[in-house]
Amino acid sequence: MSYRRLFNKKKEAKKQSTDKEILRPNGGLSLNYHLKDNLQQLKQELGNSPDIVIREFEMGIQKVPIAAIHTSGLADQKMVSDFVIRSLMIESVDETSINIVSEKNVFDFIKDNALTIGEVKVVKDWNGLILSILSGDTVILVNGWTQAIVGGTRGGESRSVSEPTSQVVIRGPKDGFTESIGTNIALVRRRIKSPNLWVEPMKIGEVTQTDIALMYIKDIVNDKLVQEVKERLNRIKIDSVLESGYIEEFIQDETYSPFPTIYNTERPDAVAGNLLEGRIAIFVDGTPFVLIAPTTFFMYFQATEDYYHRFDIGIAVRLLRYLAFLISLLGPSIYIAAITFHQEMIPTSLLISLAAQREGVPFPAFIEALIMELSFEILREAGIRMPRAIGQAVSIVGGLVLGQAAVQAGIVSSAMVIVVSITGIASFATPAFNMAISIRLFRFLIMIGAATYGFYGIAILNMIIIAHLCGLRSFGIPYMASLAPFITRDQKDTVLRLPRWFFVTRPRLVSQENITRMDEGLQPAPPKQKMGDEDES
Incomplete structure (x- = not known):
């Protein structure tokens, strides 16, 4: 019973406070006519926060009260001081303008003449006013007006443009995005x-x-x-x-x-x-x-640096990435399948060497690979989370010490350490980090298939993965385009990176308007007449 009474009291109080406010069609509460009421309500809305700076002064012959409000740290303090506060104070004491500014026209005068800032707009409700303040703009409130002037002063402290950390290139622009x-x-x-x-x-x-x-x-x-x-x-x-x-x-x-x-x-x-x-x-x-x-799937193996080198270098590097992708995905699985089920496929001399290494190992090949792969993933994650000065050193030293100690203890074989190391290094060759993570996840799944059915398990899981890739779409575009479906004209930049003069059209499935990007026949050719022939003649 007491809870219902309390609920009804809150409901009536809320209704009374709402009836006192002036509602606009957009649902936002309008501003009050009196400047003091607006400032008091603003302090209540923002919890009287100390980073909200309020500068009050008077303007015009009638001494119209005005307040400029901004958020310290989000607004550019120099812009606020030079182009807002100083402009208003100069206009307020200027003899030519002080006689024409009154309570009726002070709002329009500030909006049209007083501010020396580029972006100026008007807000009419509390939602827009508070959002402007918290976005770094400066809001000017005038007594007797239910509107506010907003000057664009966003700035504050931010990180400068620097080289990207996750997509580093040897040749190409060195600027990267920031948080702004x-x-x-x-x-x-x-x-x-x-x-x-x-x-x-x-x-x-x-x-x-x-x-x-x-x-x-x-x-x-x-x-x-x-x-x-x-x-x-x-x-x-x-x-x-x-x-x-x-x-x-x-x-x-x-x-x-x-x-x-x-x-x-x-x-x-x-x-x-x-x-x-x-x-x-x-x-x-x-x-x-x-x-x-x-x-598309192939975008994750394309780096911007491919287009800044010659096409033959781009082709070689891109093929190397696809090879690293296959090694990262199938390396441990092929070793497990060959050692466990298909020894006849290994040359005799190599098989004898591998058997001698595994003589004292108590675990099957799958358990070996699982131990080493999990250890490598833990080291990689620890190296990322640790301070940068020691993270890389810990990862490298930890990997060497762990691998050597595991071999000497007879827990894993030397060949397994080599396979896992090559696989881990190959996973770093993928330009896109999120694609590399996907490959690392599927690697464990294929290892289970190799330990269960050998190469048959690897083949079955690969077919399932390929079918899954062919069924994916990105905003309606097939994920495996332009191989599935196969588009002949788009093969110039799918697996290989052909010369620049082949890039006559844009990808067909992505762009369906204005598909021509250059003229045909731009292939370079030697001059018809050799240099120096005219001098000899």
């Missing part, structure tokens, strides 16, 4: 100076109000793809978005698959290259990793 969405968009615009490069902002997160931006090239991207991405993003209803991984889980096509279906990168040149192929980039404020959709 504005800086990231500017890095891409620096590379694509086209009016058709469109950016559509939105906010996701009921509490965090995280800034999200879609970027695409209007006359290249498929309009249906843009609409699909917008619909998936608009369906996200969550309280917080702290990293682009939050968005990736909500918009991916296949949830229960270890293979990534959305590409992420911290390189502006990689984003620019994918935009020119008709893909969409999704920027999330607070993270240097930008999402790219749609994606």
Whole structure:
């Protein structure tokens, strides 16, 4: 009974307080007419936080009360001081303007003439006002007005542009994305100076109000793809978005698959290259990793450096990555199957050597591989989490000491240490970290199949994996394109990286508008007349 009375009292109090407020059509509560009431309510809404800076002063011949509010650390303090506070104070004491500023026109005067800042807008409710303050803008409240002026002063402390840490190249640009969405968009615009490069902002997160931006090239991207991405993003209803991984889980096509279906990168040149192929980039404020959709399986083995070297070097390096992918996936499994079930496939001299090494080992080959693989994964994870100064040293020394000690103790054979080491090194050759993780997971599954049925188990699991890959889609695009389905004209940049003059058209399944990217017949040719022939004649 007491709980019901308390509930009714709270309900009546809430109704009375709501009736006192002025509601706007958008559902936001409007501002009060009196400046003191607005400031008092603002302090209550923000918990009287010390990082909310409020600067009050008077303006005009009628001494109209005005307040400038910004958040310390989120706003650029120099912009606030030089282009907002100083401008308002100069206008308030200027003899030519002090006579024309009154309570009736002070709001328009500040908005149109007083502020010397580029971005100025007006908000009419508390939601927009608080969001502007917490985003780093400066809000100006004027007594007698139920609107507020917002000046764009976002800045504060942020990490400077530096070289990417997860996608390092020998030849190519050294700049990488930062945690500022504005800086990231500017890095891409620096590379694509086209009016058709469109950016559509939105906010996701009921509490965090995280800034999200879609970027695409209007006359290249498929309009249906843009609409699909917008619909998936608009369906996200969550309280917080702290990293682009939050968005990736909500918009991916296949949830229960270890293979990534959305590409992420911290390189502006990689984003620019994918935009020119008709893909969409999704920027999330607070993270240097930008999402790219749609994606294919072969994109995870393509590095931006492939396009900066000559094509023959690019082909060789890319083939080496695919070889490393097969070694990382099948290396321990082939060894287990050959030692356990198919000894007749091993040359006699090598078989005798392997048998001599395994003479004192008490475990079967599968248990050996499992022990070493788990130890290697633990060392790798520990090396990542430890301080950078000692992480790599601990991983290398730990691997050497652990492997040598295990061999001397007779727990594993020397050949197994070699196989696991080569497999671990090969896994680092994959440019995309999320694809490398998927390969590491499937490696254990195929090891179980090899220990159970030998090469037959490996073949069966490989067919299941290939069938799964062929069934995946990324925003409607087949994951194994352009091999399944096979598209002849797109083979120039699938497994191999053919010369630049073959890149006449964009990928057919991704871009269906403006598919031509260069003229035909651009293959270089020697001059018709050799240099020096004219001098001899």
